[in-house]
Amino acid sequence: MRVLFAASEAYPLAKTGGLADVVGSLAAALGELDVETRIIMPGYPSALKHMQRARVKADFGDLFGFGPTTLLAGTMPNSPVGVYLVRNAELFERTGSPYADATGADWPDNARRFTLLCRVAAALATEHSPLNWHPDLVHAHDWQTALVPALLATRRGGRPPTVFSIHNVAFQGIFPASVFPELGLPQSAFSIDGVEFYGNVSLLKAGLAYADRLTTVSPTYAREIQEPRFGMGLDGVFAARSADLTGIVNGIDERLWDPTRDPHIPAHYSVEHLEGKRACKAALQQELGLREEATVPLIAMIGRMTEQKGQDLVLGIAPWLLARGVQLAVLGSGDRALESAFVTLAKDHRGSVATRIGYDEPLAHRLEAGADLFLMPSRFEPCGLNQMYSQRYGTPPIVHAVGGLADTVTDAGAQAIASGQASGFAFTEPTQEALLAAIMRTLTLLRNAQTWQRIQAAGMRRDFGWHRSAARYRRLYAELGGYRS
Ligand code: ADP
Ligand code: GLC
Numbered sequence: 001m002r003v004l005f006a007a008s009e010a011y012p013l014a015k016t017g018g019l020a021d022v023v024g025s026l027a028a029a030l031g032e033l034d035v036e037t038r039i040i041m042p043g044y045p046s047a048l049k050h051m052q053r054a055r056v057k058a059d060f061g062d063l064f065g066f067g068p069t070t071l072l073a074g075t076m077p078n079s080p081v082g083v084y085l086v087r088n089a090e091l092f093e094r095t096g097s098p099y100a101d102a103t104g105a106d107w108p109d110n111a112r113r114f115t116l117l118c119r120v121a122a123a124l125a126t127e128h129s130p131l132n133w134h135p136d137l138v139h140a141h142d143w144q145t146a147l148v149p150a151l152l153a154t155r156r157g158g159r160p161p162t163v164f165s166i167h168n169v170a171f172q173g174i175f176p177a178s179v180f181p182e183l184g185l186p187q188s189a190f191s192i193d194g195v196e197f198y199g200n201v202s203l204l205k206a207g208l209a210y211a212d213r214l215t216t217v218s219p220t221y222a223r224e225i226q227e228p229r230f231g232m233g234l235d236g237v238f239a240a241r242s243a244d245l246t247g248i249v250n251g252i253d254e255r256l257w258d259p260t261r262d263p264h265i266p267a268h269y270s271v272e273h274l275e276g277k278r279a280c281k282a283a284l285q286q287e288l289g290l291r292e293e294a295t296v297p298l299i300a301m302i303g304r305m306t307e308q309k310g311q312d313l314v315l316g317i318a319p320w321l322l323a324r325g326v327q328l329a330v331l332g333s334g335d336r337a338l339e340s341a342f343v344t345l346a347k348d349h350r351g352s353v354a355t356r357i358g359y360d361e362p363l364a365h366r367l368e369a370g371a372d373l374f375l376m377p378s379r380f381e382p383c384g385l386n387q388m389y390s391q392r393y394g395t396p397p398i399v400h401a402v403g404g405l406a407d408t409v410t411d412a413g414a415q416a417i418a419s420g421q422a423s424g425f426a427f428t429e430p431t432q433e434a435l436l437a438a439i440m441r442t443l444t445l446l447r448n449a450q451t452w453q454r455i456q457a458a459g460m461r462r463d464f465g466w467h468r469s470a471a472r473y474r475r476l477y478a479e480l481g482g483y484r485s
Contacts, residue, residue, distance in 0.1 A: 001477060003030065004135035005039045006121040008098055008114065008144035012078055013047035016097055016359075017304060018250070018385045019167050022217070023141055025253040026473070028079040029466035033474050036082075038133070040121045042092040042113065043072060043085035050077050051085060058130035065182075066091060066116045071130070078256075082133075086120045104336070111179040114203070118147035119184055125152060125160050137477050139163040143173030146207030147183060150195065153210040154186050161480035163473075164211030166204070168382050169225050169232045170308060173203030197233075208237050212480055214245045215473075217383035218404035222247030230380055230402075248473060249407050250383040251466030257368075257389045259460075264365035269394070271460040274453070277369065277394055284370025288354035290327050297446055298327040299439075300371035300395070302364050302386055305334035305342075310377035310400065315341050316432040317439070322352055324443070329371060331356045331363055368393040373442060379430045381405045391423050391459030398438050401426035408464070412445060412455055423459035 005027055009020040027037040041047060048054070051074040058071040072085040086092070091113045100106050107113060118140075124131055125138050125148075137160050140148040149162035180190050180201050190196050195206045208214065216222045224230035226239040238245060256262075259277070260270045266283040269276030278294065285292045299321070303309045311332070321328060330342050330353070339357050346355040356363060368374065374390035374397040383404030387397040391409070399405040405426070412422035427438040445451055 001035045002135045003037045004138045006145035006148050007141040010039050014044050022250050027081045029470035038082035040084040043087035064119050111175040114144040121148045122151035137161050141165045142167045143204040146203045149211035150206035158485040161212045163213045164207035166216045175201045218249045218407045219247035220406045221382045221403040248469050251469045252388045252464045254465045259393050264362040265369040271457050280369040291351045298371045299373045300329045300367040301375045302331045305332045305338040311338050313377045313435050317436045328353045333357050371395050377435050388464040394456040394460050396455050397424040422455050
């Protein structure tokens with residue numbers, strides 16, 4: 001079986017968050033199950049630089065009306081997964097992130113940029129494809145590629161079946177109605193059952209309305225988004241398609257995130273030999289300018305700084321944490337007010353708080369390894385990857401029990417501790433009080449070395465690999481059958 005993944009990022013060619021990790025590692029995992037998966041994504045400068053064995057496969061000229069466009073083919077640098085890059089210098093070869101300029105402002109032409117990606121991806125799935133590799137199914141990820149199922153479903157002629165995965169309902173790709181003519185859809189698609197959303201265009205809705213099947217990245221999130229509290233205005237749409245919606249929990253790349261051989265960490269360790277973890281903590285404290293004390297609890301947090309991730313809750317309880325001598329290490333970027341609040345906190349509490357603003361993959365590994373605890377107080381979390389990385393690194397996570405966090409962390413209640421299942425700490429309300437209570441509970445257990453090691457071991461032994469979830473995707477693809485005429 002041949003599957004074309006359409007996505008706006010894929011690790012290691014381009015990454016701003018978990019989407020990239022999932023696209024890159026799921027494609028590789030499917031390959032191991034004999035589902036040959038190739039990725040189509042924009043030819044950003046980083047992708048052009050790192051793709052292996054790049055060659056020009058097609059020259060579309062100005063076929064789509066968005067300027068000269070070519071298609072490059074190559075492979076991932078870290079796996080045999082095939083990649084197609086849509087090359088359009090004007091739209092994709094810019095410095096900045098895939099979505100925004102250096103100041104964090106969205107590129108004003110994002111609708112055009114991702115429409116081009118979708119139109120090329122859709123073309124590769126039709127009889128007009130310039131390739132001799134023909135996908136049996138197209139799997140699009142998030143709003144940036146949600147137009148692909150819509151373009152295929154509304155065209156005359158045959159098409160492969162389509163799957164659309166929602167990684168985060170908070171990002172919907174909403175643009176003024178004036179972008180509609182460029183999308184390449186029939187006029188009838190500008191309706192409430194199509195891409196229209198309160199008078200605007202919602203690209204996410206293009207996927208929700210036209211894909212044959214929908215998936216999201218955890219079973220709990222699949223339920224949550226059908227409710228007003230988490231549906232972000234689309235709960236009705238999700239509920240209407242609930243028979244076609246499946247939650248499949250993300251896996252992690254167990255080769256990249258492995259404390260026994262991670263090249264980014266100063267000492268290696270395993271569940272049987274945890275000594276290396278102490279060395280990682282000491283090195284991290286030194287690197288970040290934290291007091292070099294072995295027994296002080298060190299809490300780490302990594303991620304986009306945004307309302308979703310709940311960093312504001314942590315700022316609110318910081319005085320309490322500091323009063324108890326806890327150390328805090330924060331890596332992330334995003335919301336400018338959150339960034340500067342954490343920078344100020346670190347300045348005011350040198351030796352106890354360290355803040356690193358920016359994106360630093362190796363440091364993320366050192367934080368996972370060197371911290372005692374990992375904090376994810378997300379208000380909502382479709383899946384989340386860091387809580388899985390942290391369990392694997394013997395760094396129990398403290399999480400708000402929503403979405404994938406609820407599905408991947410077993411709270412250290414008395415029974416779960418006794419049965420050896422407990423792997424972290426969960427709280428149920430996204431409030432400072434509940435977060436504080438969870439941290440308090442955690443710090444008490446941290447003092448009990450034997451119990452603590454059981455919790456660490458449960459997380460480290462857990463299977464977070466892709467094989468089970470990749471097999472579920474394969475089954476879903478198989479259910480969809482072949483080409484539709
Ligand atoms: P999301 O996709 O919502 O941002 P996930 O937990 O699914 O959240 O994935 C986030 C991924 O991005 C993880 O691999 C995490 O380590 C990484 N990440 C996020 N911010 C940073 C950062 N500032 N530096 C390094 N890695 C980061
Ligand atoms: C999104 C979600 C995150 C998820 C990731 C990969 O960015 O916010 O929870 O893990 O996608 O699916």
